Amino acid sequence: MDARITLHVDGDERPLTLDTRVTLLDALRDRLSVTAPKKGCDHGQCGACTVLLDGRRTLSCLTFAVAQDGAEVVTAAGLASYDGEPHPVQRAFLENDALQCGYCTPGQICSAIGMLAEAASGHPSHATPELADAGGRDGPGGGPGAPGGPDGARRTTAPVVLDDAEIRERMSGNLCRCGAYVNILAALRDHGATGVTA
Amino acid sequence: MIPFDYRRPGNPAEAVATVIDHEGAAFLGGGTNLVDHMKLGITEPRMLVDVSRLPLDRVTETAGGGLRIGATVRNSDLAAHPWVRRNCPVLSRALLAGASPQLRNTATVGGNLLQRTRCPYFQDLTTACNKREPGSGCAAIGGYNRDHAVLGASEHCIATHPSDMAVAMLVLDAAVVTLGPGGERTLPLAGFHRLPGDAPHRDTVLEHGELITAVELPQLPFARRSAYRKVRDRASYAFALVSVAAALELEGGTVREIRLAFGGLAHKPWRARLAEEALRGAPATEESFRHAADVELAAARPRDGNAFKVPMARNTLVSVLRGLVNGAERVRTDRTEEDR
Numbered sequence: 001m002d003a004r005i006t007l008h009v010d011g012d013e014r015p016l017t018l019d020t021r022v023t024l025l026d027a028l029r030d031r032l033s034v035t036a037p038k039k040g041c042d043h044g045q046c047g048a049c050t051v052l053l054d055g056r057r058t059l060s061c062l063t064f065a066v067a068q069d070g071a072e073v074v075t076a077a078g079l080a081s082y083d084g085e086p087h088p089v090q091r092a093f094l095e096n097d098a099l100q101c102g103y104c105t106p107g108q109i110c111s112a113i114g115m116l117a118e119a120a121s122g123h124p125s126h127a128t129p130e131l132a133d134a135g136g137r138d139g140p141g142g143g144p145g146a147p148g149g150p151d152g153a154r155r156t157t158a159p160v161v162l163d164d165a166e167i168r169e170r171m172s173g174n175l176c177r178c179g180a181y182v183n184i185l186a187a188l189r190d191h192g193a194t195g196v197t198a
Numbered sequence: 199m200i201p202f203d204y205r206r207p208g209n210p211a212e213a214v215a216t217v218i219d220h221e222g223a224a225f226l227g228g229g230t231n232l233v234d235h236m237k238l239g240i241t242e243p244r245m246l247v248d249v250s251r252l253p254l255d256r257v258t259e260t261a262g263g264g265l266r267i268g269a270t271v272r273n274s275d276l277a278a279h280p281w282v283r284r285n286c287p288v289l290s291r292a293l294l295a296g297a298s299p300q301l302r303n304t305a306t307v308g309g310n311l312l313q314r315t316r317c318p319y320f321q322d323l324t325t326a327c328n329k330r331e332p333g334s335g336c337a338a339i340g341g342y343n344r345d346h347a348v349l350g351a352s353e354h355c356i357a358t359h360p361s362d363m364a365v366a367m368l369v370l371d372a373a374v375v376t377l378g379p380g381g382e383r384t385l386p387l388a389g390f391h392r393l394p395g396d397a398p399h400r401d402t403v404l405e406h407g408e409l410i411t412a413v414e415l416p417q418l419p420f421a422r423r424s425a426y427r428k429v430r431d432r433a434s435y436a437f438a439l440v441s442v443a444a445a446l447e448l449e450g451g452t453v454r455e456i457r458l459a460f461g462g463l464a465h466k467p468w469r470a471r472l473a474e475e476a477l478r479g480a481p482a483t484e485e486s487f488r489h490a491a492d493v494e495l496a497a498a499r500p501r502d503g504n505a506f507k508v509p510m511a512r513n514t515l516v517s518v519l520r521g522l523v524n525g526a527e528r529v530r531t532d533r534t535e536e537d538r
């Protein structure tokens with residue numbers, strides 16, 4: 001069954017008519033020729049199809065395009081500035097040789113940008129100490145609450161310190177068959193240390 | 199995939215009415231499980247009723263000191279919620295142990311509860327599976343069954359429930375709020391998922407067209423001392439072989455109150471009531487923990503491939519409880535230092 005929808009892709013308004021069965025990934029690649037997001041597994045198991053959907057990193061293979069009518073989609077192809085200057089995360093990947101074949105790279109880069117924003121807004125990961133551990137005073141049985149953040153709706157606690165364990169865990173949704181992990185970690189370590197998010 | 203119609207209702211009542219009025223209609227949450235199953239041909243809805251944008255995305259404290267979690271709250275947002283991190287770390291930790299960051303950004307609370315088994319035969323249309331096709335048999339019995347159930351299984355199905363979040367919610371005495379053809383009802387989570395029996399195609403007690411609108415957590419002060427441990431084949435982005443959720447209240451060296459549940463062992467998240475019973479009032483020692491685990495696991499019926507799960511479950515339970523007791527000691531030491 002056909003549906004008429006509009007996607008905003010990498011800054012452009014892209015109206016299209018498509019079958020409801022088309023995933024966001026296939027809509028981008030096959031209908032709109034936006035081939036930066038890759039199809040690695042098509043089942044949510046690899047992260048190659050990661051895009052920023054309304055600002056958050058998401059797997060484009062597990063959502064139907066029709067369910068994203070009106071959404072803002074940013075792919076790795078839409079990250080460079082108007083004068084062609086690569087995004088700082090893209091530059092860090094280049095400088096650190098954070099890729100080999102490059103197939104997983106557009107997904108890695110979108111994921112990394114989403115990851116840095118999540119960390120900056122205080123979202124924990126499985127590698128983040130619990131509040132009790134972090135504060136030492138907020139243990140069972142009492143103590144002050146977590147500082148609620150005034151700046152930004154998603155801000156919940158203090159920004160996360162992105163050490164290697166945090167980066168590995170937070171990037172674990174993106175597999176790399178070439179095993180470029182060591183240099184991906186190096187590229188993102190720069191950002192974790194400097195707090196660059198954009 | 200067969201063609202399907204797509205609807206985006208404006209409110210929960212309209213969503214329920216739309217599913218009831220259309221044969222073959224299904225609710226769509228984040229889609230991370232349903233879209234996959236439609237690609238695999240496991241399920242063939244003729245209409246998707248998208249509930250992911252319904253105004254059910256709020257997390258609010260209740261008058262009774264508990265928490266009401268809207269059904270469309272994303273897994274990542276719930277894990278990051280300050281109330282959850284402070285008052286029931288077990289839930290935040292369980293969510294963060296599940297899937298990947300991208301998936302958690304999309305997955306909803308309602309969809310997480312209703313995700314289906316990861317049994318490879320359930321996902322493979324060429325094999326026998328009573329859950330997918332009632333009456334066809336169970337290829338896992340006598341087949342590959344390393345990931346399968348050791349508690350509460352039947353001769354019709356040995357699948358496990360894959361959710362981490364639900365295991366944590368079980369120790370928090372959660373209740374599921376639904377809206378269905380007969381109106382609203384509140385179901386204890388402990389009675390929400392089913393054992394397979396002779397009808398493994400039914401995962402839960404929900405009726406067709408019944409929408410999950412919220413999950414409610416009562417106030418449970420001792421859940422501040424709670425933990426979730428997940429044992430898996432790789433460090434991240436893998437389902438549980440065994441997991442343990444626990445909340446513990448100590449009085450001196452004695453267990454005053456306790457909540458325990460296992461993931462990865464059964465067709466539903468498994469509340470370990472026998473172990474809880476054995477521990478209430480018992481000394482908080484490794485010996486009691488081991489005994490309690492043995493009491494709960496005495497009913498285990500492992501298969502060829504999954505006998506390892508029984509000692510793994512016992513050891514994980516003991517280790518989690520030991521950690522909670524040690525954590526309590528550490529917090530007490532910190533306080534003393536502070537007081538000086």
Ligand SMILES: Cc1cc2nc3c(=O)[nH]c(=O)nc-3n(C[C@H](O)[C@H](O)[C@H](O)COP(=O)(O)OP(=O)(O)OC[C@H]3O[C@@H](n4cnc5c(N)ncnc54)[C@H](O)[C@@H]3O)c2cc1C
Pocket residue numbers: 043044045224225226227228229230231232233234249269270295296297298301304305306307308309310311312313360361362363408409410411435436437438
């Ligand atoms: C590669 C991979 C790894 C994963 N690893 C883990 C893991 O380690 N641990 C874990 O716990 N999970 C894991 N998951 C599963 C993930 O958590 C679920 O897919 C997700 O929680 C489902 O939520 P959803 O909103 O996307 O549900 P959907 O896919 O939209 O829906 C799932 C089911 O729920 C129904 N439904 C949805 N919302 C409602 C509602 N409000 N009321 C009634 N019915 C509703 C749908 O009809 C459907 O039947 C993994 C998934 C993938 C793809």
Ligand code: FES
Pocket residue numbers: 038039040041042043044045046047048049050059060061062
């Ligand atoms: S293609 Fe989407 S996760 Fe692999």
Ligand code: FES
Pocket residue numbers: 098099100101102103104105175176177178179180
């Ligand atoms: S660079 Fe080849 S898959 Fe990652």
